[in-house]
Amino acid sequence: MERKLEALQEEALEKIASARDLAELEQLQVEFLGKNGKVTGVLRGMGRLDPEERPKVGKKANQVKEIIEKELEARLQILKADQEKQRLQEEAIDITLPGKPLQGGRIHPMQLIIEQLEDMFLRMGFSIEEGPDVETDYYNFEALNIPENHPARDMQDTFYVEGGLLLRTHTSPVQVRTMEKQTPPIRMITSGKCYRVDELDATHSPVFHQLEGLVIDRGITFSHLKGVLIAVTREIFGAGREVRFRPSYFPFTEPSAEVDVSCFKCQGQGCSLCSRTGWLEILGAGMVNPRVLEMSGIDAERFTGFAFGMGLDRMAMYKYEIEDIRHLWDNDLRFLKQF
Numbered sequence: 480m481e482r483k484l485e486a487l488q489e490e491a492l493e494k495i496a497s498a499r500d501l502a503e504l505e506q507l508q509v510e511f512l513g514k515n516g517k518v519t520g521v522l523r524g525m526g527r528l529d530p531e532e533r534p535k536v537g538k539k540a541n542q543v544k545e546i547i548e549k550e551l552e553a554r555l556q557i558l559k560a561d562q563e564k565q566r567l568q569e570e571a572i573d574i575t576l577p578g579k580p581l582q583g584g585r586i587h588p589m590q591l592i593i594e595q596l597e598d599m600f601l602r603m604g605f606s607i608e609e610g611p612d613v614e615t616d617y618y619n620f621e622a623l624n625i626p627e628n629h630p631a632r633d634m635q636d637t638f639y640v641e642g643g644l645l646l647r648t649h650t651s652p653v654q655v656r657t658m659e660k661q662t663p664p665i666r667m668i669t670s671g672k673c674y675r676v677d678e679l680d681a682t683h684s685p686v687f688h689q690l691e692g693l694v695i696d697r698g699i700t701f702s703h704l705k706g707v708l709i710a711v712t713r714e715i716f717g718a719g720r721e722v723r724f725r726p727s728y729f730p731f732t733e734p735s736a737e738v739d740v741s742c743f744k745c746q747g748q749g750c751s752l753c754s755r756t757g758w759l760e761i762l763g764a765g766m767v768n769p770r771v772l773e774m775s776g777i778d779a780e781r782f783t784g785f786a787f788g789m790g791l792d793r794m795a796m797y798k799y800e801i802e803d804i805r806h807l808w809d810n811d812l813r814f815l816k817q818f
């Protein structure tokens with residue numbers, strides 16, 4: 480009996496030592512120590528032994544049982560540690576591997592121009608105002624002294640919306656809205672989308688951007704306008720740019736001018752960017768028509784002002800040498816990534 484137990488012990492220890500995983504260990508535990516296990520079987524058969532043999536065999540059986548239990552436990556710890564080690568190895572992260580490249584966003588060239596101009600005007604003490612894209616006839620035309628029969632009101636130019644509303648054809652209505660809200664001195668800019676019925680091609684878009692400026696105070700003269708516009712052009716196109724004023728006409732300014740900046744690419748010599756003229760046309764401007772001041776409740780006897788409106792799409796196209804206005808709308812990443 481005792482030898483049998485010793486043989487069982489040996490068998491058990493051998494098997495435990497070569498068990499490769501927890502499931503196998505569990506099986507061994509059942510095989511030897513379970514309810515119907517081999518060691519348990521011996522203990523159960525003790526009833527048939529001589530009474531004086533019983534304590535000896537019982538003691539031996541308990542020893543064997545304890546040894547097997549201890550071995551099982553020891554092996555269990557080893558296997559668990561191995562398992563943990565393996566898991567850590569499998570989950571190990573190689574921090575020397577290159578990461579996935581992130582797709583960084585860029586600021587749209589139109590937004591770049593707007594932000595650059597806004598920064599400059601804020602430094603000069605201007606406020607930034609906003610107005611709606613859907614306007615009334617009054618703000619877009621009437622209050623700007625654009626009479627009923629003016630060609631700008633032609634159905635061909637203006638997108639009309641239901642209810643007598645329209646899509647603003649320029650940012651000038653924000654001048655009017657600001658004059659109604661504020662009292663002089665006024666120094667404001669506003670920028671945003673404008674809409675005109677137009678075929679889309681390389682240089683025209685039915686939706687475009689303008690930046691508008693308005694200054695009203697006592698004693699404002701054309702030379703103030705000139706100073707501000709020179710600052711603008713040098714900010715965007717670099718130091719030393721010349722500015723040229725050509726007489727023009729806008730119903731809401733008098734006198735009015737069309738303003739060109741000397742071509743930054745050829746230094747005014749003439750190149751493809753400036754169509755060989757040496758000049759880039761960038762904005763319309765003038766002294767605010769006293770009628771416009773009066774309509775918005777500003778005393779034209781005491782106050783004078785100037786206003787200007789520039790085409791931002793054109794500015795961006797010049798500055799970044801974009802040859803097709805549609806690039807500004809296509810959202811082609813190959814284009815946008817260049818800014």
Ligand code: PHE
Pocket residue numbers: 648649650651691729732763764765786787788789
């Ligand atoms: N609103 C004019 C346009 O769209 C530009 C302009 C603004 C001219 C302010 C003079 C003064 O053409």
